[in-house]
Amino acid sequence: MRAVTLTDRDRAETLVERTGARVTRQRVEVLKILLAAPRALTHHEIEQRAHRGPRMDRVTIYRVLEWLTANGLAHKIAGDDRVWRFNAAEGHGRTHAHFHCSDCGEVICLDEVAAARNLRLPQGYRSQELELTVRGLCAACRPARRAPPAARHRH
Amino acid sequence: MRAVTLTDRDRAETLVERTGARVTRQRVEVLKILLAAPRALTHHEIEQRAHRGPRMDRVTIYRVLEWLTANGLAHKIAGDDRVWRFNAAEGHGRTHAHFHCSDCGEVICLDEVAAARNLRLPQGYRSQELELTVRGLCAACRPARRAPPAARHRH
DNA sequence: GCAGTCCTGCAACTCTGTTGCATTAGACCG
DNA sequence: CGGTCTAATGCAACAGAGTTGCAGGACTGC
Structure with a gap:
């Protein structure tokens, strides 16, 4: 996995801002995680990475991912194990x-x-x-x- | 949906026999249902069709499908709704x-x-x-x- | 007919994802 | 900067698909 650079966080923030919706810590954080990953991540993996920072609810992550997907910032892949995976x-x-x-x-x-x-x-x-x-x-x-x-x- | 013909049941039986494993009512029935379907079916749909005949347990259907897949008689598709679908x-x-x-x-x-x-x-x-x-x-x-x-x- | 094995049914469980609702915190305005 | 409005969050409870463990039943081979 690539190191999380300042660039990833900035890019994430810019991308979220551009949608015109609210720029929340959670949205930026999740998008940053996706940008830093070299492959598609499951909700579970995202949650683990997210929990290194301040508290973020399971459900919020689901909702952020849904929002990112709806806004074209993330991409949702149906795996063979009944688990969604997400990409920037x-x-x-x-x-x-x-x-x-x-x-x-x-x-x-x-x-x-x-x-x-x-x-x-x-x-x-x-x-x-x-x-x-x-x-x-x-x-x-x-x-x-x-x-x-x-x-x-x-x- | 195509009508279930005698041919489907016979073909199902033959195919199950060919594996060398036990030929059970449940295996033949599920495979027959798959052969008769013009598209991939969910477990739920298979269950409904199966319940027109004698009792068959949910879990048994899961296990039969797994067995059919392992024996190359069925094919498992991951849909976008987190539900498996099966084909002959x-x-x-x-x-x-x-x-x-x-x-x-x-x-x-x-x-x-x-x-x-x-x-x-x-x-x-x-x-x-x-x-x-x-x-x-x-x-x-x-x-x-x-x-x-x-x-x-x-x- | 008997022993051994494979398969089935049942119940309880796990895991991923969803919904409802009260609370919090971005964004905007003055 | 502080107030207001509303979208977003956190929490708890739920839903649905699929799995596991185990006891009993049905085939198979002898």
């Missing part, structure tokens, strides 16, 4: 790709791909968004070739 | 595409697409499966051009 939404268009590790559940964003546009939908269906999901093993979970796999934890 | 797995390869209706949550399978194979993963990551998700509005949820939209229910 910078640079996310209507077409993007994610990698899901089938072992540890980690989710990262991949560069955009020109996903199949020759896709045929049934009569009357309309497409709004495309998402390409790659499932596989991340570097940490991939069985090593020589050395035995390092001990890992799930989640 | 016939014809599902390692690359497939689904359509998720962002309004009613319906999930259907699309024909396979040759999804981006020029995808670049980070160092050390390995891909096992590709899934293309198209989000949009299904025919029922799409705002009509002339007539007002018909009344609908969620789920």
Whole structure:
């Protein structure tokens, strides 16, 4: 995980301000956490990071995440473990790709791909968004070739 | 929804038999329901259909679905509403595409697409499966051009 | 028919996310 | 700077999907 720099906090604050809504400590804090993360985080992970600072309620985090998503500042990904994961939404268009590790559940964003546009939908269906999901093993979970796999934890 | 034909029941039975494990009423019944459905079903929907026949426990359905998935007879899809949906797995390869209706949550399978194979993963990551998700509005949820939209229910 | 195993049903539980409501604290105005 | 108005927060209770443990039932092989 990248270190939380002043820049992340400032960027977070600026982004929240730009929406025109209230700039609260909680919104800035959560967005800062997302900006500092190299991958999508679960609510649980965000909560843990948030609790290093002053108290912030579970529910507030849910509501902030919802608000960030509604305002286009964060992006919500449905994982395979029934848990939402959130990204800072910078640079996310209507077409993007994610990698899901089938072992540890980690989710990262991949560069955009020109996903199949020759896709045929049934009569009357309309497409709004495309998402390409790659499932596989991340570097940490991939069985090593020589050395035995390092001990890992799930989640 | 297609009518449940004798063929579906027979096919279900044959498929379960082929695994070598026990052929139970519950397994055949659930697989039959999946085979008869034109789209992915939630546990809840499967339960409702199953309850037209003799008693079958909620938990048993969960376990049967898990078993079907593990044996390659069913396919599990994470929807945007935190609910698993299940398909009969016939014809599902390692690359497939689904359509998720962002309004009613319906999930259907699309024909396979040759999804981006020029995808670049980070160092050390390995891909096992590709899934293309198209989000949009299904025919029922799409705002009509002339007539007002018909009344609908969620789920 | 008997033993052993696999599967099912039931109850209780966990975990993620939501709702209702009283209280707090940003934003704005003077 | 202090007051006011309202959106946002904290707290508690709840809801729904899925899981676990265990006792009893049903297949299977002999």
